[in-house]
Amino acid sequence: MYNLAFMSAGKTFRHGQILRLVSGERIASQDDLRRRLAQQRLRVTQATLSRDLHELKLVKTTEGYKQTAAISEESASLPPLARALREFLLDVRPAENMLVLKTPPSGAQPLAAAVDASKFPEIAGTIAGDDTVLIITSNKKTRISLQQKIEALLK
Amino acid sequence: MYNLAFMSAGKTFRHGQILRLVSGERIASQDDLRRRLAQQRLRVTQATLSRDLHELKLVKTTEGYKQTAAISEESASLPPLARALREFLLDVRPAENMLVLKTPPSGAQPLAAAVDASKFPEIAGTIAGDDTVLIITSNKKTRISLQQKIEALLK
DNA sequence: CAAGATTATACATCTATCTGCATAAAAATA
DNA sequence: TATTTTTATGCAGATAGATGTATAATCTTG
Numbered sequence: 001m002y003n004l005a006f007m008s009a010g011k012t013f014r015h016g017q018i019l020r021l022v023s024g025e026r027i028a029s030q031d032d033l034r035r036r037l038a039q040q041r042l043r044v045t046q047a048t049l050s051r052d053l054h055e056l057k058l059v060k061t062t063e064g065y066k067q068t069a070a071i072s073e074e075s076a077s078l079p080p081l082a083r084a085l086r087e088f089l090l091d092v093r094p095a096e097n098m099l100v101l102k103t104p105p106s107g108a109q110p111l112a113a114a115v116d117a118s119k120f121p122e123i124a125g126t127i128a129g130d131d132t133v134l135i136i137t138s139n140k141k142t143r144i145s146l147q148q149k150i151e152a153l154l155k
Numbered sequence: 156m157y158n159l160a161f162m163s164a165g166k167t168f169r170h171g172q173i174l175r176l177v178s179g180e181r182i183a184s185q186d187d188l189r190r191r192l193a194q195q196r197l198r199v200t201q202a203t204l205s206r207d208l209h210e211l212k213l214v215k216t217t218e219g220y221k222q223t224a225a226i227s228e229e230s231a232s233l234p235p236l237a238r239a240l241r242e243f244l245l246d247v248r249p250a251e252n253m254l255v256l257k258t259p260p261s262g263a264q265p266l267a268a269a270v271d272a273s274k275f276p277e278i279a280g281t282i283a284g285d286d287t288v289l290i291i292t293s294n295k296k297t298r299i300s301l302q303q304k305i306e307a308l309l310k
Numbered sequence: 311c312a313a314g315a316t317t318a319t320a321c322a323t324c325t326a327t328c329t330g331c332a333t334a335a336a337a338a339t340a
Numbered sequence: 341t342a343t344t345t346t347t348a349t350g351c352a353g354a355t356a357g358a359t360g361t362a363t364a365a366t367c368t369t370g
Contacts, residue, residue, distance in 0.1 A: 011328070029346060045330055050348055060347095090171025093279035095293045096252045100280035102171060127289075129267075132280040134291060154168060166358070184316065200360055205318055215317095 011052075014042055018052055019067075026064035033065070082153045084114035092150065097143050099150070101133040108133045122146040169197055170211055173204075178274065181219035188220070237308045239269035245286075247305065252298050254305070256288040263288045277301040 017037060027033045030049045037044065058065040088107035093100040103111050112128035115135065122142040127134045137143040172192060182188045185204045192199065213220045243262035248255040258266050267283035270290065277297040282289045292298040 031346075046347075047331075047349080048329060050346095051329090054348090085168075086165040087167060089168050091168075091175055093291075093293070095279045095291050096295075098252070098279075098291055100291055102280065104167075127282050129282040132282055134280060134282050134289070154165075186316080201317075202319080202361080203359055205316095206359085209318090 014044065015052060015056055017042060018049075018056060018058070022058060022065045022067070028064050081114045081118045084111050085150070085153055089154070092147065094143060094147055097137050097139050099135040099137070099143055099147055101135065103131050103133065105131050107131060120146055120149065122149075166207070169199065170207060172197060173207055173211060173213070177213060177220045178222075179276075183219050236269045236273045239266050240305065240308055244309070247302065249298060249302055252292050252294050254290040254292065254298055254302055256290065258286050258288065260286050262286060275301055275304065277304075 014037070017040065018033065021027060021033065021036050025036075027036065030046045030053065033049050033053075034044065034046055037049075053065060057068060059068055088103040088111040089101060090104060090107075091102040093102065101108075101111060101115075108128040108131055112126050112133045115123070115126055115133065122137045122145050124136045124138055126136070135146065137146055169192065172195065173188065176182060176188065176191050180191075182191065185201045185208065188204050188208075189199065189201055192204075208220060212223045214223050243258040243266040244256055245259060245262075246255075246257040248257065256263075256266060256270075263283040263286055267281050267288045270278070270281055270288065277292045277300055279291045279293055281291070290298075290301065292301055
């Protein structure tokens with residue numbers, strides 16, 4: 001069965017198609033976009049597209065919806081830190097003025113990105129491998145402060 | 156020993172704590188595990204732990220719940236640490252609660268994998284670049300202890 | 311084998327996410 | 341400004357995942 005509103009191709013795929021469409025042609029309105037997507041059997045309502053465009057940080061220009069060139073790559077859509085922690089964090093290991101976060105394989109980079117984006121004043125820098133994120137703080141006290149904040153996000 | 160008083164969180168973090176617990180002590184039953192987790196504020200029922208252990212592919216042995224043979228084989232397929240050290244280690248550089256291992260180009264990743272597999276209790280985490288492995292320990296004393304063990308393996 | 315201990319699971323609940331519908335809010339246009 | 345077009349959002353229903361309860365199934369031990 002295809003797309004009966006709920007179990008369809010999924011939001012992620014739709015987002016990809018939206019990005020493809022807006023980069024290739026002039027999409028003048030959300031209803032325009034709705035019609036173009038419907039042509040490839042992606043049937044959703046304008047309300048959903050309003051939310052999609054917001055999540056994708058697309059803005060309306062005279063050339064139709066476009067990515068904000070400057071911001072397009074990075075800050076586009078990092079999940080909030082609490083979310084990343086819930087998804088990736090396996091263990092927290094304090095070590096003097098550092099904090100080691102353990103993740104499943106391949107989890108360290110996305111978690112580190114979320115940590116970086118949160119811009120904690122305690123953090124001097126982070127380094128991530130495959131399953132390990134190393135957070136460096138200026139001293140032990142700041143590490144404790146940071147650790148408390150991170151632990152608070154887990155509940 | 157790492158974290159003492161910890162928080163309640165999602166399934167991922169609980170899984171990480173379960174792995175940490177079973178690798179460090181004998182967990183004889185699911186109720187045992189439940190009690191140990193409860194000590195760090197992770198309160199779940201035996202039913203949930205039954206599901207967790209299945210997802211983590213932990214099996215009950217006379218030594219308590221442990222990783223399966225499949226994963227044991229994988230870690231067994233890694234060269235023993237002593238061998239990796241002899242093959243790759245160029246220099247050992249202590250730095251407070253850290254130990255920096257220098258290797259020839261491309262030597263850091265395999266050496267770090269061997270270090271990880273050895274599961275030293277002193278190690279909070281490791282991060283490897285191309286010719287440098289950074290090992291984080293909880294404090295200077297544990298770093299000294301680890302350093303002695305590693306240097307002993309070189310003889 | 312029987313009794314107790316341990317583990318697995320069917321079912322219901324709770325929560326989070328996604329979506330459509332209806333409509334409010336805002337923007338564009340006449 | 342009034343009307344029309346476009347976009348945003350409150351609300352409710354659907355779905356999926358996680359978990360507790362109760363209980364069934366299995367294992368251990370005497």
